[in-house]
Amino acid sequence: MTRVDLKVVLLGSEYVGKTSLMDRYVNDRFRGNTPYQNTIGAAFAAKPVEAKGKRFVIGIWDTAGSERYEAMSRIYYRGAKAAIVCYDINNSTSWDRAKFWISELRRFEEECKIYLCATKLDTTSDSSNVRAIKYEKAIKYADGIMAKYVETSSKTGENVDTLFNMIAEDYISNPENMKQVEETICLTAKDKRSSCCIGGS
Amino acid sequence: MYAIKTPSLRIDEADLKCKNGCGFYGNSEWGGYCSKCHREHLQRERQRKNIAHSSAHISEREHGGDNAKSSVAGFSKFEEKKRQHLKKTKLLKIFRKSSSARDSGRPEQTQEGASKNPELEKLKQDHQELFSNLGHRVEHDVHKHISSFYKAIREFVDVETIDELSEKVQNLYQVFAKRMDASSNYINVTAEQKEMLLDYIEKYVMTCLYRLLFCPASTNDEEKDLLIQDRIRQLNWVNAKHLGCIINETQSEVWDLVYTAITDVLGMDSAKAPQDKLNCVVRCCRNIFLLLQQSVGGPASADEFLPALIFIVLKANPARLKSNINYITRFCNASRLMSGEGGYYFTNLCCAVSFLENLTAESLNIPADEFQQYMSGKVVPPNTWESALMMCEGMHLMYEHLAILDDLRKRHVCLIQGTAALKDDISKFKNDIATKVEAVLSRTPLTIRPKRTPTDLDSEDPTCESLPPPIVPQIIAPQVGSDAISQKILVSETESSQEITSRQDLFLPSSTSSIPQSSSQDYLSPSPVFGLSNSFDELATPDEIYAAQESLSFVQGLTAVNYDIDLSDLSADNSYAEDLAITDSIKPDVSLPLEPKMNEDVSSSLLDTNESPTAGGLLPSPIKPVLSEEYKGFSAQGWQIPSIPCNTGDSLPTISSQSVVAHSSEPISLPLTNSERKDYKVASEINDANSVSGLPVEGSGSSSQMEDTLVKALSGVMSTFDRLF
Structure with missing residues (x-):
């Protein structure tokens, strides 16, 4: 049983690439069209991280993006320190949904830090494909809600680590969180395990 | 996909707010209050209760006091005080009793919980x-x-x-x-x-x-359990398609996993510790991931997972679902529950339950009236095709199972046949072994019995006793002595035979071969001499002597047997006879060639002696004279010895033949009497007559040595007899 210090929730519509993002970060790989048979599921992952000289465990919760389950998403937010709200860079509907998630978050989990995350950045390198959401628009919105904005590609791994490292550093920068981590570090000081586990595997 | 909206699931914001109007969100569990207001509300309620309770007591006490006061009239102040005091203590006692009753009930429970579990x-x-x-x-x-x-x-x-x-x-x-x-x-x-x-x-x-x-009476957990149970029962028409759940229903492995997942989530109710319940949830969820992997063809994400979990919960309808969830939420270590894998799955379970509670037509993407009809049970689910498919799947599974059963039956028959064959084989084998063993046994008794006879010889009493009777009557006077002798001799036989037993059969006494006989007599005759010395001295009359001789002759017949044994000893290493034989024959060359002869001749002669005691008594007599003669020549006196070496050297065969002839012609008694010490001289004379020649010095020396050893040996034997008797 892994002790998790930092709970991060992944929010976003279906097929925006939440699971791929997590898989890229935790296992440093991209599933694409060829599924890996060795993992049975990727809904939860815990990974030890180090930020500002402190070691702690980051637990990532994938959520169901389908709208029919959005009423329950509040249960997922509970106790989350950070939420990554994803949208498909080519899909304006997912952008609208992302805005909805953010408003929900602001309402129910005020302490939760929000990270607006554009996925599938690699698809924009192809000039024929025009991105639906412009960078300026996104960053403006993010600034407006006091959120950070990152554009990622799970396929290439671009900015994925940056995103999670940012989350870790922001978390530890908060003196309250720092205190908590230090307390738990006392608990786990001798415990230098570097294992990570993916839900179900 | 994004176009479809399900606003119906979102409740009006005003409904969510705290009843207190503090601006925070409320919760139905907290009576519509937010957590803070709920707690305040509870505290207020409790305070109110406490006040009411205490005031009731106070009024009661006051009332009692009034009664006391009213009844006091006319009594002395002292008595009044006393009574008041008594009443107070009574009241106190009542209180105490009630409280102690509650306490006494509790320890029993605690013990039950703590020790008997x-x-x-x-x-x-x-x-x-x-x-x-x-x-x-x-x-x-x-x-x-x-x-x-x-x-x-x-x-x-x-x-x-x-x-x-x-x-x-x-x-x-x-x-x-x-x-x-x-x-x-x-x-x-x-x-x-x-x-x-x-x-x-x-x-x-x-x-x-x-x-x-768990599910305490103070909460309405039980009601909620029943509610959700009914709700799930009502929703039993909901299938995987409705939920957007990708479960490959036609795959039997998937169904197996569905059933294991259902079993896991059902097991949650039977676990007691919150953590164990949580583990049940985790196991269930892992199985769901497994089955999703089968269905999706790759690792599943939360998008697929949640519908599947809802489907499983719907199909499982776990007992006391709400109570279990609340129990875990309340008493599982929060640091564990809020994060980590278990927490994640548990959160998903909560989501699933909440979804089922708030499920509407929109959340299933079906028209509201249709939904209502299904819920009321008026209409059977429309997915007849799917249910047919399910039925087909059921049939398919059934056929599969039938095939498996058939296979099992075949195997079972094979197994039974095999066991029968094996049984036959075993019995056959057993019989074979039995017959073989019988055959071996029937063959072996021949070999075994001779082995047993030696042991009989050891304890030879029965045979020996069968032997003596014909002889004993003849011995009138010296019964005691002769009996003793015979017994002693027999013992000696047994002793020596113990060493030799196995060979005894082979080396049988030979009346023809002289050397063995002589040696044996050397060995045997002294013992009677020692044993009989007294008794024979006493016996003066010739008749008696004769009788004694007779008995002795028999004894010697027996001794012949012994002597055979001794011979066998010869071949073995350590025995008196060996020493004798060697010394007697001086030249080992001579003695060696003789042995084979003995072996050849032996069998017949031994048989005689062995088989019939009477015959033994009769037959030995011809032999004994020879023995006695020779014996005297060797053992009795030094001067006799010279005769032996001569014999051994050249005239052994002749001597033996002579002795045999002499024996046959002469009566039995004489040689035996000679053997008695009385007649040493006679014997020596005979010896002289038979084999008079110069004594080689060495021979005499060796013979005296031999005598010494012989005497020693015999004394040893005697001592052992003595010990035995």
Whole structure:
């Protein structure tokens, strides 16, 4: 049983690439069209991280993006320190949904830090494909809600680590969180395990 | 996909707000209040209750006091005071009684929870290894904490609400976690072990308190259980397609996993510790991931997972679902529940339950009226095609199982046939072995019996006794002596035979071969001499002597047997006879060639002696004269010895033949009498007559030595006899 210090929730519509993002970060790989048979599921992952000289465990919760389950998403937010709200860079509907998630978050989990995350950045390198959401628009919105904005590609791994490292550093920068981590570090000081586990595997 | 909106699931914001109007969101569980207002509300209620309670008491007491006052009239002040005091104590007693009654009820329960629970024993055993690693101090401290923990909760179970208890329990978890960090007892405990200890405490205490804390009467958990159960029952027409759940229903492996997942989530109710319940959920969810992997063809994400979990819960309809969820939420270590894999799955389960509770037509993407019809049970689910498919799947499974059964039956028949064949084989084998053994036994008795006869010889009493009778009557006077002798001799036989037994059969006495006889007589005759000396002296009359001779002759017949034994000893290494033979024959060359002869001749002669005692008594007589003669020549006197070497050297065969002739012609008695010491001289004369020649000096020397050894040996034998008798 892994002790998790930092709970991060992944929010976003279906097929925006939440699971791929997590898989890229935790296992440093991209599933694409060829599924890996060795993992049975990727809904939860815990990974030890180090930020500002402190070691702690980051637990990532994938959520169901389908709208029919959005009423329950509040249960997922509970106790989350950070939420990554994803949208498909080519899909304006997912952008609208992302805005909805953010408003929900602001309402129910005020302490939760929000990270607006554009996925599938690699698809924009192809000039024929025009991105639906412009960078300026996104960053403006993010600034407006006091959120950070990152554009990622799970396929290439671009900015994925940056995103999670940012989350870790922001978390530890908060003196309250720092205190908590230090307390738990006392608990786990001798415990230098570097294992990570993916839900179900 | 994004176009479809399901606003119906979102409740109006105003409904969510706290009833108090504080601006925070409320919760139906808290009576529509937010957590803060709910607690305040509860506290207010309790205070009100307390006030009412105490005021009631006060009024009662005052009332009692009034009564006392009114009745007091006319009594002395002292008495009045006393009575008042009495009444007060009575009232106090009543209070005490009621409280003590409550207390007395409790300890029973606690004992029941603490000691009689086999689950706790099992838990203790499971953690035995952990504690043996951690040492006694840690174990002691942990159990101390557990008991104080238990008492602390126990005390407030009836007094406080379930939420306060939950808070207390969570506090106690934290207290123990801090204590482990602070206490010196836990310095050597690793973080993982600390977690295990925390788990242990949680499991232990919660197993103890399970009855009190699970689905307590103070909450409406039970009602909710029933509600959700009915709700799920109503929704049983909902299938995977409705939920957008990708479950490959036509795959039997998937169905197996569905059933295992259902079993897991059903098992949640039977577990007692919150953590064990949580583990059931985790197992169930892992199985769901497995089945999704089968269905999707790759790792599943939360998008696929949640619908599948809802589907499983819907199909499983776990008992006391709400109670279990609340129990886990309240009493599972929060640090564990809020994060980590277990927490994630549990959250998903909560989501699933909440979805089922709030399920509407929109959330299933079907028209509202249709939904209503299904819910009311008026219409059978429209997915006839799907249900048909399901039926087909059922048929398919059935056929599969039938095929498996057929196969099993075939195998069973094969197995039975095989066992029958095996049984036959076994019995055949058994019979074969039995017949073989019988054959061997029937063959072997021949070989075995001779082996047994030697043992009979050892204890020869029966045969021996059968032998003596014909002889004994003849011996009138010296019965005692002769009997004794014979017995002694027999004993000597047995003794020597013990060494030789096996060979006895082979080396039989030969009347023809002279040397063995002589040697044997050397050996045998002295013993009678020693044994009989007294008795024979006494016997003066010739008749008696004759009788004695007769008996002795018989004895000697027996001794012939003995002597055979001695011969065999010759071939073996250590025996008197050997010494004798060698010394007698001086030239070993001579003695050696003789042995084979003996062997050849022996069989017939021995048979005679062995088979019929009477014959033995008769036959030996011809032999004995020879023996006695020769014997005297060797053993009795030094001067006789010279004759022997001569014999051995050249005239052994002649002597033997002569002796045989002499024996046959002469009566038995004479040689025997000679053998008695009385007639040493006679014997010597005979010896002289037979084989008179110059004595080689060496011969005499060797013979005297031989005599010495012989005497020693015989005395040894005698002593052993004495001991035996």
